[in-house]
Amino acid sequence: MSYVTSIIVQKARRKANAFHLSKSVVVHRPSTAVFDFIVKNLPTCYSQLSRGHKKFEVLNMAEIKEGAIIDCQEMEGNQEIHHRYQVGQVVRNKLIQFFACPSRVLVHLPGRIIETKSNTFVYFDLDPITPNKTRLAQTIIIQMPSFFNKLLGVISGTGRLWTKHLIEELQALKTKIERVG
Numbered sequence: 001m002s003y004v005t006s007i008i009v010q011k012a013r014r015k016a017n018a019f020h021l022s023k024s025v026v027v028h029r030p031s032t033a034v035f036d037f038i039v040k041n042l043p044t045c046y047s048q049l050s051r052g053h054k055k056f057e058v059l060n061m062a063e064i065k066e067g068a069i070i071d072c073q074e075m076e077g078n079q080e081i082h083h084r085y086q087v088g089q090v091v092r093n094k095l096i097q098f099f100a101c102p103s104r105v106l107v108h109l110p111g112r113i114i115e116t117k118s119n120t121f122v123y124f125d126l127d128p129i130t131p132n133k134t135r136l137a138q139t140i141i142i143q144m145p146s147f148f149n150k151l152l153g154v155i156s157g158t159g160r161l162w163t164k165h166l167i168e169e170l171q172a173l174k175t176k177i178e179r180v181g
Protein backbone atom coordinates (compact mmCIF):
# COMPACT_ATOMS: atom_id res chain seq x y z
CA MET A 1 0.00 0.00 0.00
CA SER A 2 1.40 3.39 -0.98
CA TYR A 3 1.35 6.23 1.51
CA VAL A 4 2.45 8.77 -1.08
CA THR A 5 -0.13 11.40 -2.02
CA SER A 6 -0.17 14.13 -4.63
CA ILE A 7 -0.16 17.78 -3.63
CA ILE A 8 -0.63 20.97 -5.58
CA VAL A 9 2.49 22.98 -6.39
CA GLN A 10 2.36 26.43 -4.83
CA LYS A 11 1.67 29.19 -7.33
CA ALA A 12 4.89 31.03 -6.41
CA ARG A 13 6.88 27.95 -7.46
CA ARG A 14 5.24 27.50 -10.87
CA LYS A 15 7.57 27.88 -13.84
CA ALA A 16 6.92 28.16 -17.57
CA ASN A 17 7.65 25.10 -19.75
CA ALA A 18 8.10 22.91 -16.69
CA PHE A 19 7.03 19.60 -15.26
CA HIS A 20 5.75 20.24 -11.72
CA LEU A 21 5.97 17.02 -9.71
CA SER A 22 4.91 16.97 -6.09
CA LYS A 23 4.10 14.20 -3.63
CA SER A 24 3.82 13.93 0.14
CA VAL A 25 4.03 11.30 2.85
CA VAL A 26 3.24 11.27 6.54
CA VAL A 27 6.38 10.48 8.51
CA HIS A 28 5.87 9.16 12.03
CA ARG A 29 8.56 11.37 13.50
CA PRO A 30 8.64 14.97 14.79
CA SER A 31 9.45 17.66 12.22
CA THR A 32 12.77 18.37 14.00
CA ALA A 33 13.84 14.74 13.46
CA VAL A 34 12.72 14.76 9.81
CA PHE A 35 14.56 18.02 9.13
CA ASP A 36 17.75 16.89 10.90
CA PHE A 37 17.75 13.58 9.02
CA ILE A 38 17.50 15.29 5.64
CA VAL A 39 20.20 17.91 6.21
CA LYS A 40 22.62 15.51 7.91
CA ASN A 41 21.94 12.09 6.36
CA LEU A 42 20.62 12.64 2.83
CA PRO A 43 24.15 12.67 1.37
CA THR A 44 24.97 9.25 2.87
CA CYS A 45 21.64 7.51 2.18
CA TYR A 46 20.77 9.11 -1.19
CA SER A 47 22.02 6.19 -3.29
CA GLN A 48 19.71 3.85 -1.34
CA LEU A 49 16.53 5.87 -2.03
CA SER A 50 16.18 4.96 -5.71
CA ARG A 51 17.73 2.48 -8.12
CA GLY A 52 18.63 5.43 -10.36
CA HIS A 53 20.56 7.41 -7.75
CA LYS A 54 24.27 7.45 -8.54
CA LYS A 55 25.83 10.31 -6.57
CA PHE A 56 24.93 13.01 -4.02
CA GLU A 57 27.92 14.78 -2.54
CA VAL A 58 27.91 18.04 -0.59
CA LEU A 59 31.13 19.62 -1.81
CA ASN A 60 31.81 22.57 0.45
CA MET A 61 30.06 21.87 3.76
CA ALA A 62 29.52 19.04 6.21
CA GLU A 63 25.74 19.03 5.73
CA ILE A 64 23.01 20.60 3.65
CA LYS A 65 22.75 24.30 4.48
CA GLU A 66 22.30 27.55 2.58
CA GLY A 67 25.11 28.12 0.10
CA ALA A 68 26.17 24.46 -0.06
CA ILE A 69 26.99 23.00 -3.47
CA ILE A 70 25.80 19.46 -4.21
CA ASP A 71 27.16 17.26 -6.99
CA CYS A 72 24.33 14.90 -7.93
CA GLN A 73 23.83 12.27 -10.62
CA GLU A 74 20.74 10.19 -11.22
CA MET A 75 19.10 8.15 -13.94
CA GLU A 76 15.57 7.08 -14.73
CA GLY A 77 14.61 5.15 -17.84
CA ASN A 78 16.77 6.44 -20.68
CA GLN A 79 17.43 9.83 -19.02
CA GLU A 80 20.66 10.52 -17.19
CA ILE A 81 20.85 13.79 -15.25
CA HIS A 82 23.89 15.59 -13.83
CA HIS A 83 23.00 18.34 -11.34
CA ARG A 84 25.23 20.83 -9.61
CA TYR A 85 22.75 22.01 -7.04
CA GLN A 86 23.09 25.11 -4.95
CA VAL A 87 21.19 25.12 -1.66
CA GLY A 88 19.12 28.29 -1.87
CA GLN A 89 16.96 28.29 1.22
CA VAL A 90 16.83 26.39 4.49
CA VAL A 91 14.23 27.18 7.14
CA ARG A 92 14.71 24.97 10.19
CA ASN A 93 11.96 22.33 10.52
CA LYS A 94 10.03 23.86 7.57
CA LEU A 95 11.85 24.00 4.23
CA ILE A 96 14.92 22.82 2.32
CA GLN A 97 15.29 24.10 -1.25
CA PHE A 98 18.01 23.60 -3.82
CA PHE A 99 18.32 24.25 -7.53
CA ALA A 100 20.53 23.47 -10.53
CA CYS A 101 20.49 25.98 -13.38
CA PRO A 102 21.21 24.22 -15.61
CA SER A 103 21.19 20.47 -15.12
CA ARG A 104 22.90 18.46 -17.85
CA VAL A 105 20.57 15.88 -19.41
CA LEU A 106 21.69 12.90 -21.48
CA VAL A 107 18.92 11.02 -23.29
CA HIS A 108 20.11 7.55 -24.29
CA LEU A 109 18.57 6.39 -27.57
CA PRO A 110 19.48 3.38 -29.73
CA GLY A 111 22.78 4.24 -31.38
CA ARG A 112 23.12 7.76 -29.99
CA ILE A 113 22.94 10.06 -26.99
CA ILE A 114 21.17 13.42 -27.12
CA GLU A 115 22.51 16.06 -24.75
CA THR A 116 20.25 18.85 -23.54
CA LYS A 117 19.71 20.98 -20.44
CA SER A 118 16.96 21.81 -18.01
CA ASN A 119 16.67 23.81 -14.81
CA THR A 120 15.84 21.71 -11.76
CA PHE A 121 14.31 22.97 -8.51
CA VAL A 122 13.83 20.70 -5.48
CA TYR A 123 11.78 21.54 -2.38
CA PHE A 124 11.29 19.60 0.84
CA ASP A 125 8.39 21.08 2.82
CA LEU A 126 7.79 19.91 6.38
CA ASP A 127 4.45 20.42 8.08
CA PRO A 128 3.96 19.14 11.65
CA ILE A 129 0.64 17.29 12.00
CA THR A 130 1.07 16.22 15.63
CA PRO A 131 4.13 16.34 17.91
CA ASN A 132 5.22 12.97 16.45
CA LYS A 133 3.92 13.15 12.87
CA THR A 134 5.13 15.29 9.99
CA ARG A 135 3.79 15.71 6.49
CA LEU A 136 6.87 15.68 4.25
CA ALA A 137 6.25 17.01 0.76
CA GLN A 138 8.83 16.84 -1.98
CA THR A 139 8.44 18.94 -5.10
CA ILE A 140 10.64 18.62 -8.16
CA ILE A 141 10.29 21.18 -10.93
CA ILE A 142 11.97 20.34 -14.22
CA GLN A 143 11.99 23.47 -16.36
CA MET A 144 12.66 22.77 -20.01
CA PRO A 145 14.47 25.34 -22.20
CA SER A 146 11.44 25.93 -24.44
CA PHE A 147 7.84 25.00 -25.13
CA PHE A 148 9.08 22.67 -27.88
CA ASN A 149 11.37 20.83 -25.44
CA LYS A 150 8.48 20.53 -22.97
CA LEU A 151 6.26 19.11 -25.73
CA LEU A 152 8.93 16.52 -26.60
CA GLY A 153 9.13 15.67 -22.89
CA VAL A 154 5.37 15.19 -22.72
CA ILE A 155 5.42 12.91 -25.77
CA SER A 156 8.35 10.88 -24.44
CA GLY A 157 6.83 10.48 -20.95
CA THR A 158 9.31 12.58 -18.96
CA GLY A 159 6.70 13.62 -16.38
CA ARG A 160 5.50 10.05 -15.82
CA LEU A 161 9.06 8.76 -15.63
CA TRP A 162 10.20 11.24 -12.98
CA THR A 163 6.94 11.04 -11.01
CA LYS A 164 7.58 7.31 -10.61
CA HIS A 165 11.13 8.16 -9.49
CA LEU A 166 9.84 10.76 -7.01
CA ILE A 167 7.40 8.28 -5.43
CA GLU A 168 10.11 5.64 -5.03
CA GLU A 169 12.53 8.18 -3.53
CA LEU A 170 10.04 9.76 -1.12
CA GLN A 171 8.69 6.44 0.16
CA ALA A 172 12.24 5.18 0.77
CA LEU A 173 13.16 8.44 2.54
CA LYS A 174 10.11 8.09 4.82
CA THR A 175 11.15 4.53 5.69
CA LYS A 176 14.75 5.55 6.44
CA ILE A 177 13.67 8.44 8.69
CA GLU A 178 11.21 6.28 10.64
CA ARG A 179 13.79 3.52 11.17
CA VAL A 180 16.19 5.97 12.85
CA GLY A 181 13.67 6.71 15.61
